[in-house]
Amino acid sequence: MEHNQIIGEGSTAQVMIFSPTEVVKLFHDHISDDLVEHEYTINKIILRSGLPVPEVRWSKPISGKRALIYRRVEGTTLTSLLSSQPKKTLHHLKRMAALQVSVHDKKLSTLPSQFGVLKQKIMSVKELNENDKKRIIKELEELPLGKCICHGDFHPDNILITKDETVIIDWCDATSGNPMADLARTLLILRYGGLKDRTSFLNFITILYVRKFLAMYYRKSYTRHYQFSSKALNRWMIPIAAARLSENLPDIEKKLLLSFISKKSKGS
Known part of the structure; x- marks a missing residue:
């Protein structure tokens, strides 16, 4: 990950820069696998609607934590x-x-x-x-x-x-x-x-x-x-x-x- 730079944090996860074109959402330990999978599925569905949303690219563990990779939005x-x-x-x-x-x-x-x-x-x-x-x-x-x-x-x-x-x-x-x-x-x-x-x-x-x-x-x-x-x-x-x-x-x-x-x- 790019300098482990945290760009956002909430009650469920930290968002960090993953690459020049991607960010990673690293979920806290108390968040279940089902909730992570739910977010991945929902974002895939919303993406097909044509609304202006960041593309969710893949889901897999990173550094032992559940994670989702999104297209990086510079804003x-x-x-x-x-x-x-x-x-x-x-x-x-x-x-x-x-x-x-x-x-x-x-x-x-x-x-x-x-x-x-x-x-x-x-x-x-x-x-x-x-x-x-x-x-x-x-x-x-x-x-x-x-x-x-x-x-x-x-x-x-x-x-x-x-x-x-x-x-x-x-x-x-x-x-x-x-x-x-x-x-x-x-x-x-x-x-x-x-x-x-x-x-x-x-x-x-x-x-x-x-x-x-x-x-x-x-x-x-x-x-x-x-x-x-x-x-x-x-x-x-x-x-x-x-x-x-x-x-x-x-x-x-x-x-x-x-x-x-x-x-x-x-x-x-």
Whole structure:
């Protein structure tokens, strides 16, 4: 591997430069073989859709670790651009919304069922009691299914901007389902994702206000390409927030999501 240079790291793997044209995703020891194989299969399926995604080339152990090799994409994450170009924030969000619509324009029935994935996640949440889980799953069962490609984790850190193209990465949570569910998750991440509680109360409240405005702007930008009713989207917010609680999130984000679920439940 080229100088063992780490270019990204998450809860499941490290991404390192493998060659001038390839990167390797080295999975942590707690990740199962089935999950690695699942990601490989999903990426192969998505690649055939024609969407702008990095090609997954092969899967085999490297240095004793499970690994996937991808085509190397020389780009900057949208998160970095939002940070370095604050004056262009609205422009970047508008561009991101159009990109998500282009994903939802495509259909693939060979992907996992969105409903099945969400139900499994909600059932595994420790912060909700059994009655809450049953109520939320009942709400989920009443929502319309879909056959659109849904990324499952569409946010600025999973979008790479290059000189020639915009590439969407990290497709391991992709499903076939309703685009409103995918949009709802993106909006929740824009509002609450990656927040830090080690700041002053005033700063925290200001950040929450700005995040809420940006999420509203993103939602409006999405509707320029795909029309839907507020009611159709709002019905997805509680199940999606509940499913997100199953993930390894910071305590502050979990508290905000639980508060969001509580307020939405009372409102409905």
